[in-house]
Each structure stands twice: as structure tokens, then as C-alpha cells.
Amino acid sequence: MLSNNITKQFWRYSIPSVIAMVVSGVYLIVDGIFIGHVLGASGLAAINLAWPIIFLVTGLGLMVGVGAGALISIASGKAQQTKAQSLLSHALLLMIVMAALFTSLLWALGETPIRVQGASGDIQQMAESYLSILGNGALVVLCSCALPILIRNDNSPNFATVLMIIGAVANIGLDYLLIVHWNWQLAGAAYATLGAQALVMLLALGYFFSPYSTLSFQFSRFTLNTGYLANIANLGLSSFFTTVYTAFITVIHNYLFLRYGSITETGAYAIVLYLSVIYYFIAEGFANGMQPLISYNYGAKRYDNVLKVMALGFSIILGTGLAAVVLINLFSELSVGVFNNNDPELLSATVTGIRLHLWAMPFDGLVFTAAVVFQSINMANRATLISLGNMAVQLPFMLILPMTLGVTGIWLVMPVSTVLLSILVTGWLIKLVSKLKAEA
Template sequence: MTSSPSDSRALGGPILSTFFYFVIPSIVGLLAITTASIVDGIFVGNYVGAEALAAVTLMIPFFTLLFGLALMLAVGGSVRAGKYFGEDDNEAASAIFSKCLIAIVAFGISLTSVSLLFEEQIFTLLGAPPELFALMSPYFRIVAVAMPIQLASVVLYYFIRAEGRPVHATSALVTGSLANIMLNALFVAYLGYGLAGAAWATLLAQSIQLAVMLAYFTVPVRRLRFQFVRHGWRELGSAAYNGVSEFINEISAGLVILLINWLMMLKLGVDGVAAFTVVNYLIFLSMMVFYGIADAMHLLVSQNYGAGKLQRIRRFMMAGLCAILLLSGLLISLLFTAGDLLVDMFLEDSAVAAAELARSFFFILWPLFPVNGVNVLISAYLTAMHLPLASATVAFSRSLVLPITLLLCFYWWLPDQPILLALPVAEWLTFLLAGALYLRFRPRRLVPVKPAPALAEAA
């Protein structure tokens, strides 16, 4: 097996330059994915109509669930591969990569078949009214065909990054995002193909993105080799379990937003929903940056864990903590100095009530920014150290259990208090839990060089 030119960078390069080498492409890649989804909404909303935008929005929970499942396998498997790379066991890394890719492609193809057979039943479960079925169907059928391609790209992205080539992986996402913008402009804006045009743009853009990913296998000096594996498939379950926190993060965000919108509508009406939407854009973009740092930590920590380099793990964690705290401070400063500008970007001048609510929400929510990124960082560290239960506990607490519980408590038992106070309280309570878990599982003096395939969390 040949080695990657990035080997020495992850395991022996200068801490800060190595940290930013992996973090910056990771952030750019996540922002590219985010931009692609926003672009679809812009083109559909402006050139097809409000009903079409509603039709696409109704399908988002279904595709989010599938993406979350792929993310669980991709992150859990790539962290496992990163540890193997740190142990200089390229054969084992290639084996887990091949298992993950085969499994996700098989899952995607099966899912496409099921989706096409039970289309109307899926629409009903998503809460779509029957009058929208005809509008949703062309888009859904084409995107269902694109799903195996997209899920395969997710797996390739995380494993190529884990191998030490974040620039190649990110360039594929950026290329796909740019292709999606141009194809939407062609099919939807210029040719007027409607929702079917938007779906074809997604399918072709995902195909281009996958082609760029697959160009990795033309590189002569690489450590990942695809192989048809005949044994050891139980390891796939361990990999998925290790990535369960990513699945929780992915699906729970939509559930929490759904609950907030419902409570806002009951308490403050449409203006409350619109005002929270403005604030949520800022939260969402900041979380993409924090998740970018966390994704880089997955491979930096896992590889050094496999190599037994505990001091490097501590230094990378310190670099991640400093970066998150600096970004959080800048974000809070932005809220207090340019809050009006942010509100004006999303709300027209006539929306006076919504604008005032949005400004008040800034003052309620700013305390969550110093700790939400730290919670994500610690969750990523626990995943990379092969502690899936601890990582899932942090993710489950900060993204689902505490927010939903506290939102309902504020609504029912503290009606005079702003319900959005529940979000910073949830993050700070999670911070106490995450800090305790980090202290419990901080890098130890001895790390097993050759652990058993199914590493026990307590080991």
C-alpha cells in the first residue's frame, strides 16, 4: 500500500497550520452544501411559485432522514478508518471504506425502488395535502433516482478527507454546488421546466460531484482501495453506532424548528415565526462553521488516537476551542453592533412588528453562542475517540431532549417568559454535561495501538 502525502501533516505537522489545512476546506464544503439547498428554494420560489416551494419544503424531512442515515455511516466509518490510518493499517481502512460504500449504495438503490412504489403513501406521511401530489410527484421521482448518487458522495467525501485530502473532497462539493446553481438557472429560470427542472438540476449536479469524488481513484499515491469484502461485516454496525450522534444532530434540528414554529404561531402569530426565521438563519450559518471545525477534528483526533499521540490530541482540541470562542465572540459583537442590518436583510420595511421581535430575540439568544460550538466540538472529540454512547448523549441532549423539554416547560409553566430562553438554557446545561464527559474521557497516558475490531467504549 502506498501512503498519502498528507500522512505527516495529520500526525506530525505543525498544530496550527495542520488545523487550518483541514478546517478551512471542511467549513467551505459544508457552506457549499448549505448554499445548494438555499439556491433550490430561491429558484423554485421565484420562478415556479409559492405552491411549488411548499411542495419541495414538505419533502425535506424525508430527504433529511435519509441524509442523516448516510451521515451516520460515513462519519462513524471514516473515524474508524482514521484510527486505522494512525495505526498504519491501510488494509483495514480500505476494508471499512468498502463496506460503507457498498452498504450505502445498496441502501440507496433499495430506497429508490421503495420510494417509487409507495410515493403517495410517503406524501401522506409527510402531511402533504392530496392537491399537491401531482406537483410533488415529478420532483420526487427524479430526486429519488439521484439519492443513491448523493449518498455515495457523502461516504466518499468523509473517507477522502480522512485519508488526508480535504481539498479534493471539498472541491467536489463546491463543483457540485456551482453546477446546481447554473443548472437551476438553465432549467428553471431560462427554460421554464418547473419543479422537474429543479430535480434534473439536482440529479446532474450530484452526478458531476460524484465524478469529481471518483477522480480520487486515479491518484497513484493513495491509501484507500475499493475491494469487494466477503467477511467482517459486523464491523459496519460498530461504525454506524459510532456515528449515531451525527444522525441525531441531523434529524433533531428539523423537529425542534417545527416545534418552535408551532409555539410561535400560538403565542406571537405569523410575526413571531418570521422573526425567529431571521435569527435562525444566523444560528444555522454559525453552526455550519462549528460543524466544519468538528468534522476536521474527527480525522485529526482519530488518526492521532490510533498513533497514540495524546499530546497532539490535546493541542488540536485547544486550537479548536480557541477558534470556536473567537468566532463566538465575533458573532456576539455582530449581533449587538449590526443587528438592525441583519434584520433589514431578511425583512421588508413594512414588517415593523416582526423586525422588533427579531431584535428582541437577538438579546434573548446571544448567550447560546459561547457554548453551542464547544458542545459540538466535544461531541466530535468523543466520536473520534470511539466513544459513541458519550457522543450521542451530548448530541441527544443539546439538539433534542433539552430543547424540546424546556420549550414546552416555558410555554406551559412560564408563559410570561420568552419561550426562546429555552435554547440558551439547553445549551448551557448540555455544556455542563459535555464538560463532565470530556474530563471523564480526556486523552489518557496509554492508548491501545491495536484494539479489537469492536472497540468497547469504556476501554
Template sequence: MIKHLDLRDGNINKLLLEFSIPAIIGMLVMAFYVIIGRIFVGQGVGSIALAAVTVAQPIMTIMMAFGVLIGIGATALASIRMGEQKYKEVEEIAGNATLLLIILPLVIAVIYYLFSDTFLRLFGASEEVLPYARDYMNVFMLGAIPGALSPGLNNFIRAQGNPRFSMTTQIIGAVINIVFNYIFIFMMGLGIKGSALATVFGQVVSMIWVLSFFFQDKSRIKLRAKNLKPKLSITLKITTIGFAPFALQLAASVQQTILNQTVKFYGGDLALSAVGIIMSTGMLFIMPIIGLSQGAQPIVGFNYGAKLYNRVKEAEKKAIFYATIFSVVSFFLIRMFAIPIVGLFSAEDPALTELSAHALVTFFALLPIIGFQIMGSNYFQAVGKAVESTILSLSRQVLFFIPLLLILPRFWGIEGVWRTAPIADACSVLLTGAIFLSEMRKLSNMPKVPSQDVSYPES
């Protein structure tokens, strides 16, 4: 296990590898299980079912947004407090986060069940797609609480220096999801309901696995009943820091809704199925970069809290370098293998394969620069600068993507939808570069402090 003393004095490259590789593997596993689940749905149920999952995506993203609000916000705050040696507050943060990760998903699930058809139509369901989307989401929402608790508390495990256990959590959930997707769809004939049920199974087992960690000796953060009592000051700090990634996920839901409606208008249900393929495949190339950013976060946050700014800069530079390499490799893989990749979802539908392959290449035309944008915005989240983090996190999906999505298809039709993404990417990278480079110059001028022992005390 990595000690917090290592975060202060350890080799940055080694720390990035120690923290990021398990996170990247975990993210890749998540991406694979989403992709395989979509393949099972496409092959076992049909293209209309793929469209239904695409329609359901904005709702699932809203659920994820609230999990991110609490999980990422609390973890970033806890990392800073560990750097400041405020250890009592760390457990209070964990307790308050746990309570919020139970209450918020429950409220959202109740609201969904009251207005399910209204939401699904809003998110792009046609009359043909609606029954499939309803079947999928009615089962999926049964896992609202474990679906939030598992990833939310898993961040605390990583922040304590246990990235491998954190990775194992993601692998367990993914394997269960994949196995039961196959069983429920192909062996038991449960169709799209089976896919949703497999997801719920994976979430429940992952939640149990995560909770078990906090009651083991190797966990230095304990979940104590007294800390489940809500504390307004801590809740406000958690939500302030977590607001940027929360807003990003919420914006993603808005983006997906507008995208679904626009695609349905210009391309019909076939194009809606293509969007599902693009988004699922895109996870394979974006999630590892997010994993790298998760691995860098405790390193950056701890050293920023300890006022070791040279180490903060070194960690950021190296994280950006690795993210860019991965982005470039992913770009060439998409260019070379677009048709075989999308063909996995739609082997029986050549028209869908052709449309999806073209859209995939166009949508990710500027993928090589995305690594910098993600890492740049993640820096401000890691050091608790909510305003900058919010602006940069929202830049691709709100400030640029949505306006372009409303404008470009008027001139280029469905082609305008696919071209929206690279243009938005270019604009967001320019904005991120200006703000991030200014911050790095400020960091160089901040006063340094002598090294001090900030290791975490034994429980």
C-alpha cells in the same frame, strides 16, 4: 498532500489549518448555496414556498442522518485503523460504507414516496403549504443516492490527507446548485420544483467527482469490488461509531418536526417561514465550526490510535480555541446585521422581516459558547467513544431543547419558541464541560508509547 507521518509528527497548528480551512470553506460554500437557494425561493416563488422548504427540512435531515451514520462512522474508524497500521481493513471499511450509502437512501426514498403526504403533514404542512412541499420533495428524493454517496465518501478523501480535493467537491456541488436554481426558477419558471431539481443536479455531479478520486493514483484507499461484499463486523463498528452523529441528525429531524408544529400552532405560516430563514441563516454561522471539527477529527483519531495522547490534547485545545473565536465573531455579526440578513429572504414582506430578525437574535443569544460544545462532543466521536459522543451530541436537541420547546411556549407563546435555543445551549455546554474535562484528566494519566513510524504504505 499531507502524509500520515505528518499526523504523528507535524505541527498541530499547521495540521489544523491544512485540514480545517478547506473543510470550513467547503461548509461555508454549502451554507451559502442553501441560503442563496432559499433567497431565490423566497424572492422567486414567495413566503409560502419558504414555509414549504421548512416543512421539507425534517425529511432532508433524516436523509442526511443516514449519510452521516455511514460516512462519519466509517471515516472515524478508518482513521483509527490507519493509526494502528491495519491498512487492509481500511479498504474493507470503505467498500462496506459505499454499499450502505447506496442501499439505505434507496430504502428511505421508497418509503417516502409511499407515504409522502402523511409525512409532510406530520412535519408541519398546512393545506396551503402542502402542494409546494410535495412538489419540492418529490423531485428532491430523486437524488437520494448521490446525495448520500457524495458527502459520505468525501470524508474518506479528507481522512487520506486531501482536504483540498474534498473542499473542491463541495464547491462544485454548490456552484451547480446556485446556477441552476437561478436558471430553473427565474429563467424557466419551474418554481419550487426547479429549486429541488437544481439540488439533484449538484448532488449527481459531486458524486461523479468524488468517485473519480478513488480510481486515481493519489488515492491510497481504493474502492474494490471484493470489498463491496457486506461484512457484519465492519458494519457494526461503522454504525456504532457513527451512531452519535446519526442520532444527532435524527434528533434534529424530530426537533424540526416539533418546532414546525409548535411554531405553526403559536404563529401560523408566517412564523413557519421565519423558522426557515433562521435555520438557513444559522447554517452560515454553525457550519464553519462543523468544518473545523471535521478538520480536527483525523488528527485526533490518528494520534489517539497511535497512543500519542499529548498531541490529542493539544489538537483539541487549539480546535476549541479557534471554534470559540469564530462563535464570538458570529454572535456580534448577528447582533449588528440581523435585519439586513433576513431582509434578503423577505424584502417584500416587512412583517416577516421584523419577526425573523427578532427571532434570529434571540435564538442565537448564546452562540459564543456553542463552539466548545460542538468540539467537545466531536472529540469522543473522533476517538470512537460512542456512548459519550451520543450523549453530548444529543444534549442540545433531545435532552434539553425538545422538553423546553414543549414547556416554554405554554408560558411565553411564540417568544418561548425563540428562547428555547439559548437555554438549551447553556444546559448542554455545562454537561459537555463536565464530561470533556473528566476525559482530559484521564487522558493525562494514560501510558505513553515511544514514537514509531506509522506512515501509510504505498499502493
């Protein structure tokens, strides 16, 4: 990771990470295709009501994976291998505790998370079925998110990618079997996702017990250090809040679309999210690939390498964002048709949503990547502030735009607020670059 040819190292880490995330995006899209064609707008609306709650446990997994991964890489950069080993064991403990707490909370809340979004009838029942299955498997969901990140930080980015590909292929196969062939409807989609994630979890745990891993779990020699738990959670908090932001925004949009629009607009919103997945996963893939390199080189005080990685990463993420906006608008009707079973109202509503909602994607990629950069250098407070700012900036627009512009205003909430936040984040990045240049 200290190589003078940092560009080569960048691609070594980024390409497997991007492939893994794109594959994950593809299987989410295939999930949506099966649901859209078999269950129509109602099925798409129902899964969109359940996903915000599942985002929360995904966020816990990312919090542990990114927080522990960055600390492990920094410790490795300082040649503190004993500390790195201990951090891995504390990460596993944190996953178990958080999964148990999440499942318990979900049991206590019952149908409230779905009902509060304005759902009723068959859509509510479908969403509750999906949520119940994945909620009971919270440990599987959490581990399948966190463990590949830890494997990547153990200098095995290719194996982390293989894991994600295996999970994606398994999910697609199970989707066809359970949704189309056995007609288990939305419950089938949930079992397919959980089964694929269980496979990823088991293979990832097996890696850390294999000779290929430089790290291993310390069971017999484990000594609890609450400071490590706090450091992991604090540094990864930005990733959790980024996911909370996604969940929060989705919940509010679902509520607003059901209030000011209809099930059709809610289904259209689900399709728009599916169509944006590939870009966001590409951006996340590059950001995840940047993180181990930035953390390791920052720990080793190679600030010149940190700056090179940042320059490459941001250039690519902004460029791919611009390309994604152009392509998705050029081929909007064709793209929507993949999810739509001959419903002209759903097609019209979704194309409108694409035009209004997705034009600011490059700025969203900038904001997300900036948070990852600050996490990578152990600036947890700045990273968390970015994630919380995403929600805070959108709140006034959520109140004003729907009241004044109706459904059009709902579509515009996210892009308008994202542009404003990106201006602030760009200023912070400029200051960081100046500081690193002075110390290089």
C-alpha cells in the same frame, strides 16, 4: 499526521474543510434568497417543512462518512492498510442499503411527513413536491455527504474541498436557471440541489478509482464483515442523531409556529436558520478538520497531539461563535432584507427571532464539537449520548415555554436547553483531557 508541528497539520486539514463547509453554507443561503424573493414567506415556509425529512438522509450520509472515516484513520494510524481498504468497501455497501431503505420508507409514508407538521393547501403541495424529488434521489444525497469525508480521511483534504466548491457553484447556477429563469418554483430548487450533488458523487467515486487515492473499493476481493458494518454505524450514530436532532427540532418548531403564530413566523424561522448556517458550517468545518488528526494520533498513541488539536479547535469554535452572535445582531435588518421581498411583517418577526433564538450559538458549537471528538477516539456511546441529550433536554421546554410565553417561548426553547446541555458536556471534556494528559 504524526508531525511534531501539529498546529500546521491542524490548519492543513481545517482550512480546506472550513472553506468547503462555508461554500456549502453560501449555496444554501443563495437557495433561500432565490426562494424568498420569488416565492416569499410561503416558499420559505414550504422548504422548511421539507428539509427536516431531507436532514435524515443527510444524517445517514454523515453517519457512514464520519464512522467509516474515523475507523479508517485509526486503522491507518496502526498501519492496518488492509483493514482500511475493507472499511471503505463496507462504507459504500452501507450507503446503498440505507438509501434504498429510506426511499422505500418515504414512498410508504406518502404525504404524512409534511401533513403532520400542520401544513395544508399550497404550502403542503410545494413541500411535498420538493421532498419527493430529493427523496427519490436519496442515494445521491447520501453519497454526496459521505464520500468527501472519506476522501478527507484518505489524506486529500484539498480535493474534498474542491468537490464541495464545485457542487456549490453548480447548485447556484442551477438555482438561477430553474427557479428564476424557468420558474419551476420549489421543484426547481430540489432539482438544482440534486443535480449538484450528483456531480459531487460522480467526481468523488472517480477519485477512488484514480491513482491519487491510497484506498480503493474491493469488488472482486470483497468479503462481507457484518462487524465492520456495525462498527461504522455505531461510531457514526452520533452524527446521525445530531442530524435527527436538527430535523426533530425543525419539525416541532414548524408545528408550534403554525399553531401559536402564522405562516409569517414559520417563514421567519426559515430565515433565522439560513442566517445561522454560516457559523454552524464553520464550526462543522473545524470539527471535521480535527477528526482525522485526532483519530490518527489517538490510534498512534500520540495523546499530546490529540490535546493540542482539541485546544485549538475548541478555542476557535467558541471564538467564532461569539463573533457570529455579535455580527448577526448588529446587522440583523440588513441580513433579513437579503431574503425578504418588501414584507414588513416578515422583517419584524425575523429580527425578533434573531434576538431570541441565536444568542447561544457558541454553546451549540461546543456541544457539536464535543460529540465529534468522542467519535474520533471511538467513544461511540458518549458521542451518541450527547446527540440524544440534545433532544431530551429540549422536550420539556417545548411543552412549557410555548404554553406560557407563546411565540416568544418557541424562540427561546433551543438556546435555553443548549446552555444546560453544554454544562454537562464541559464536565465530560474536562475528564477526557485529564485522562489524555495522564497517558501522554
